[in-house]
Amino acid sequence: MAGLIGRKAGAVQRAETMRIAVIGAGMGGLAVASLLARDGHGVTLIERFAAPRPLGSGLVVQPVGLAVLDEIGAGDAARGLGASVRRMLGHAGRRRVLDVAYRATDPGLAMHRAALFHVLWQAMQAAGVALATGHTVTAAPPDGAGRRVETAGGDSLGPFDLVVDASGAGSCLSGLKARPLPFGAVWGHVPWPEATDLPADTLRQRYRAASRMAGVLPVGCLPGEDRPRAAVFWSMPAAQLDAWPATDFAVWKTRVTEFWPEIAPFLAPLTRAADLTPARYGHGTLRRPYADRLAFIGDAAHRASPQLGQGANMALLDALALARALRGRDVTAALAQYAAMRRWHVRMYQAMSAALTPAYQSDSRLLPPLRDLILAPLSLVPPAPAILTRLVSGDLIPPLAGEAWPPRGDLRA
Ligand SMILES: Cc1cc2nc3c(=O)[nH]c(=O)nc-3n(C[C@H](O)[C@H](O)[C@H](O)COP(=O)(O)OP(=O)(O)OC[C@H]3O[C@@H](n4cnc5c(N)ncnc54)[C@H](O)[C@@H]3O)c2cc1C
Numbered sequence: 001m002a003g004l005i006g007r008k009a010g011a012v013q014r015a016e017t018m019r020i021a022v023i024g025a026g027m028g029g030l031a032v033a034s035l036l037a038r039d040g041h042g043v044t045l046i047e048r049f050a051a052p053r054p055l056g057s058g059l060v061v062q063p064v065g066l067a068v069l070d071e072i073g074a075g076d077a078a079r080g081l082g083a084s085v086r087r088m089l090g091h092a093g094r095r096r097v098l099d100v101a102y103r104a105t106d107p108g109l110a111m112h113r114a115a116l117f118h119v120l121w122q123a124m125q126a127a128g129v130a131l132a133t134g135h136t137v138t139a140a141p142p143d144g145a146g147r148r149v150e151t152a153g154g155d156s157l158g159p160f161d162l163v164v165d166a167s168g169a170g171s172c173l174s175g176l177k178a179r180p181l182p183f184g185a186v187w188g189h190v191p192w193p194e195a196t197d198l199p200a201d202t203l204r205q206r207y208r209a210a211s212r213m214a215g216v217l218p219v220g221c222l223p224g225e226d227r228p229r230a231a232v233f234w235s236m237p238a239a240q241l242d243a244w245p246a247t248d249f250a251v252w253k254t255r256v257t258e259f260w261p262e263i264a265p266f267l268a269p270l271t272r273a274a275d276l277t278p279a280r281y282g283h284g285t286l287r288r289p290y291a292d293r294l295a296f297i298g299d300a301a302h303r304a305s306p307q308l309g310q311g312a313n314m315a316l317l318d319a320l321a322l323a324r325a326l327r328g329r330d331v332t333a334a335l336a337q338y339a340a341m342r343r344w345h346v347r348m349y350q351a352m353s354a355a356l357t358p359a360y361q362s363d364s365r366l367l368p369p370l371r372d373l374i375l376a377p378l379s380l381v382p383p384a385p386a387i388l389t390r391l392v393s394g395d396l397i398p399p400l401a402g403e404a405w406p407p408r409g410d411l412r413a
Helices: 027-038 063-072 075-081 113-126 238-246 249-259 261-267 311-325 331-360 367-378 384-393
Strands: 002-005 013-016 019-023 042-047 058-061 083-085 087-092 095-101 108-112 130-133 137-139 146-151 156-160 162-165 183-191 202-208 212-220 229-237 277-279 282-285 294-296
Touching (some): 019 027, 019 146, 019 156, 027 042, 027 113, 027 162, 027 311, 042 156, 058 113, 058 212, 058 311, 063 075, 063 108, 063 311, 075 108, 075 113, 095 367, 095 384, 108 113, 108 212, 108 229, 212 249, 212 261, 229 261, 249 261, 282 331, 311 331, 331 367
Parallel strands (some): 019 042, 019 162, 042 130, 087 202, 162 294
Antiparallel strands (some): 002 013, 083 108, 087 095, 146 156, 183 277, 202 212, 212 229
16 A cells, blocks of 8 residues: 655655554554654554553653654644753752753753553544553464564454554563662652742752752643642652552651751641652663564663653654654665664663662662762763753754754654
């Protein structure tokens, strides 16, 4: 079947369209389903939840992720809900140990997960993606020249010319064995308090060595609301997360408020441990993010701690790379091209995350003084600030190898 690819005058390409199954309606799955449907492919999005919903609290859509949302046609809706973040600032006592500014023209966009999910969901529906919800995928075996998708309920969907695994950290198809990280966190969200002096355009963190960290992230509004919110988080050893629900919450609040008095108005609306959700982190990267007629994107292909704030952005970039690679190529060539486009960006960010996370979340005695006395002062000396800005923005190296960045926008309607 011939399909129309690229909608801008002069940028129109013809290629074979395919039947594609995308597993998982998370950040990567919704994005890739939209992009592929807009390219003319017949896309079925398969999700385990009957009513898909986002899990978790807030995150930062970095400038690279926002460029992908623009490609999908969801950028303006995201900007309408999220909060522009211009700076990341962290203190240990009075010492400033983290200070990274975004480019003035290119801030990060902090969002509640439900808001990001909402804009991606709208875009996916507008692109004409077929939905199959309430299906927990268990396998995607080869079937002739394609693959089928099998579910826990005994259904067999397909065959499909290509299956995209976007089912996140719990993927049953990806062979990725992530290393559990020793620290996780509890996360919650609250209305942005009136009685605070914290700026509403800055991610703030407070540390003691690397074993304690509290944070406040402005996340903008939930869909249908007009009162902005904040995400709050508290770093904890992963081994203690199971016991979190039994925490004496009043004692915990007193302890955290003594540690960082400015967080008090953010903690005020929280009344029980269940108001904060434990999150565990892992780290790992698939060497080859594809197999025959099967592509892995997002957390199914690589996982890292959220310290660098790149996970959802990586999923969005994977989605764009896969859609671009499929233009005018057969599936086998396209999958190899997808992996090549993302290889060095993924590897570099995974390496930076692995190197930096222990300086902010660990029991190390050596790293915090190194961070505070050597790395933090050095980070203020040019060209370090500009490098850190690019690192956090997601474009320290080209996000899609061989492609102009930011994207040309030839997918935009
Ligand atoms: C506490 C925390 C804070 C974070 N902060 C940031 C941040 O600031 N910036 C950032 O960029 N990233 C951040 N991340 C990382 C980011 O959330 C993930 O990297 C991102 O959500 C991965 O997207 P994904 O599409 O791969 O998977 P997910 O968003 O996890 O989506 C997976 C989807 O697949 C579905 N699914 C799973 N299994 C099956 C199955 N068997 N069958 C059918 N459907 C299935 C799930 O229900 C879900 O809808 C954070 C992560 C955590 C935990």
